[in-house]
Amino acid sequence: MEIAGGVVGLQVRWARFRSRVTAITRVAITRAVSRALGHCELSHLPRRPIDLALARRQHEAYEQALRELGCEVRQLAEQPDQPDSVFVEDTAIVLDEVAVITRPGAVSRRGEVASMAEALSGLRELARIEAPGTLDGGDVLRLGRVLYVGTSARSNAEGIAQLARALTPFGYRVEATPLHDCLHLKSAVTQVAEDRLLLNPAWIEARQFPGWKTVAVDPAEAHAANALRVGSAVIHPASCPRTARALRELGIDVRSVDMSETEKAEGGVTCCSVILEA
Ligand code: CIR
DSSP states (O other), X not given: OOOOOHHHHHHHHHHHHHHHHSOOOXXXXXXXXXXXXXXXXXXXXXXXXXXXXXHHHHHHHHHHHHHHTTXXXXXXXXXXXXXXXXXXXXXXXXXXXXXXXXXXXXXXXXXXXXXXXXXXXXXSOEEEOOTTOOOOGGGEEEETTEEEEEOOSSSOHHHHHHHHHHHGGGTOEEEEEOOOSSSSHHXXXXXXXXXXXXXXXXXXXXXXXXXXXXXXXXXXXXXXXXXXXXXXXXEEETTOHHHHHHHHHTTOEEEEEOOHHHHHTTOOTTTTOEEEEO
């Protein structure tokens, strides 16, 4: 097969060289569900009772789905005093070259980042979002060398500017991306195939992602846009079967997992892991 020229060609050759000379493992960092999950932050949902034992069983099944897709799952210890700490995605943005430790927009979540920084310190150089910047990983959608960052209630202009300063030296572009009526950018849009995004048009507009094919969630499934792509498959919430059917009709390998309890805490499938190559 012919290799593309320019920067893309170099990246492809580097990736092939690296995988030949080193054993690359796909690692998924997760965290045990906190016993305090019932006291989670809520922005768009009413508080409902959470069955903690069920949440833990569902989290185990989610981790098993990650293993079946080739991930080595590294579970961080429970943080009994941090209700939202299972949502590790919000604490770090991990790229091949660097990891950026965030400063979550919700004050109650700031105690989650130190142990993620420790877990990543042997795997990547670390950069950090500092006050007064705020940034939640759930707002960051990486599509190739572009990072779209939702201008949500959790990620402010200073946080987005700091992310851009940390990543432009590595050839990434950071795009502030408006959204409305949802928690994070990845509540509204995620990547589900090499060339396709899944989005909820009530929360974000497809024209904000030029060059991408899109598929809309089923109108009855507002929360269906949060899908987690692992390799060429997609982990997707069992609560959204109509959208899953539409994705399968597009030839996408969809693995449905029941996340009913973390959904009550406004979490989805991307939120519960940080995936990287190690
Ligand atoms: C929060 O409001 O921060 C949590 N209850 C839910 C976070 C979900 N994280 C994500 O979408 N990345």
